Amino acid sequence: MSVLLSAQDLQLAFGGVKAADGINLDVMEREFLAIIGPNGAGKTTFINMSTGHLRPQAGSITYQGRQVLGMKPRAIVRMGIARSFQLPQLFTEHTVLENAAMAVAAREGTFSAFRPLLRPAFRAEAEELLERFGLTAAAHQRADALNEGTRKLTDIAMAVAMKPRLLLMDEPTSGVAAADKMAVVETLARVLREAGVTAVFVEHDMDVVARIADRVAVWGQGRIVALGPPEQVLADPTVQRDVIGIQTGEVPHAAA
Template sequence: MSLLDVTELRKTFGGFHAVDGVSFAVEEGSIHAVIGPNGAGKTTMFNLISGHSHPSAGAIRFAGDDVTQSSPDAMVRRGLTRAFQVTTIFPKLTVLESVECAISARRHQSASLWLWNRPTARAEALQLLETVGLAELADVQAATMSHGDQRTLEVTLALATQPKLLLLDEPTAGMSPFETKKMVELVRDLTRSRGLTVLFCEHDIGTVFTISDKVTVLHRGQIIADGAPDAVRTDQRVIDVYLGRRNS
């Protein structure tokens, strides 16, 4: 069953069609990748899906509801949360405090209520940190962490909103091979252990074809392939406009 349905989605800026008639579905419990050359429309499409921008035409349905004109905070309340390409954390807080804040925000608690309810938020935060492998860094200031651990913390902050669908924008960007492997394992484990659905865009083709259940390829705002990783990998048009160029 599909959790997200995108139908004939379009976004124009003047005469430029950044997203041009895109239709695809993300199945519940799956890991779905979106790939394509720079300027293909990936970020614009993610902005539309997450409510950070509204389409010029087309429709977006999430969990059966029309969310085409929803705001980002409304999408989060519905269960769709996005982690951005540029790492967004609370640099002056510890790892544990950062997650506690995210949990309190989800509960709509003020600063005074946060202090009153901090023990329950802390218990949930510690459990999340254990899940993502950051428990040993709970008391470390977020700004002093490695890039890979900061990216993992950002995913943890997204998880604190209890999403059904997690959007990841270039989750392995700037990571070492070791950090990339850890992120791939984390995303795979989250879909299995928490029943999470993941939609992500990524330039690391090795990661895409290792972890994805389905791959959608964008080029100049349009879908040129959409299917199983093996089928997409051998699609001649995908090779011509994207994979071949990257390997040359």
């Protein structure tokens, strides 16, 4: 596999707090990379730097060999990098189908309040996208009436409508009911892998990480303190103690 995104020696501090303290990370094409770590470790900061929402004070980020630092978020999206947020960014007064169609229109650069939203071409692509995500039954529901799992899938479907090669997700299962979580995860993993999309995702649920990640990067105080396959990283005693919260002698839930 080739390197798709490369971060080199990223440095960023907010006052005396180092959100990035020498981050070096290569994201490989078509992999699913999970980022885990305690709150405040700098996980979301990395996603924000990679998508143009924050600029590091030093270091570089390249995508397919091209420097992305200093570029606007919209320009980065056009390069093939998309993201989803911890809180779904939906047009709540519109239906799921309308949200998907707006994402398609935005990708084509034709979104306007003065143009018909559900053009046949936009509608057809939006309906196909919703079918891939198992959202056809919810197509005509308003976004503000959805449960959290459906909201998350709709949000990620809108990101996929941009046809990215790389998708960065900030806690894709946050707020999703425990009974729905694995179904949501398996759906998004299936769709992204079928589309050949590389995924980097921040996650706190170790069962989710163990289920779909190819590699796991552990953040701690702005640094990567462990990196490797999930079976290796999640079994590390230090990771179990400091990140997962398992004390010596306990059986890791993720490995159950």
